[in-house]
Amino acid sequence: MPKDPVCSKEIDVAAARTTTGTTRFGAAEVDPRAGTRSFFNGQWYYFCGLECRTKFLATPQTYLKQAGS
Numbered sequence: 001m002p003k004d005p006v007c008s009k010e011i012d013v014a015a016a017r018t019t020t021g022t023t024r025f026g027a028a029e030v031d032p033r034a035g036t037r038s039f040f041n042g043q044w045y046y047f048c049g050l051e052c053r054t055k056f057l058a059t060p061q062t063y064l065k066q067a068g069s
């Protein structure tokens, strides 16, 4: 199970990918309250919510160092 790089919480990928609907452009809509993800540096990162994702995207290097990879 992937971990939120910001708060280290384990993320339920299935929940994070649950779609709430489809936009009129055909893109899948997800409910950010159930978790969200972002494609960064060649891989997907999962977050418990928009707050953590925003923090990560502001200073990704800070969180990537902590992950030790």
Ligand SMILES: [Zn+2]
Binding pocket: 004, 006, 007, 008, 009, 047, 048, 049, 052
């Ligand atoms: Zn989090």
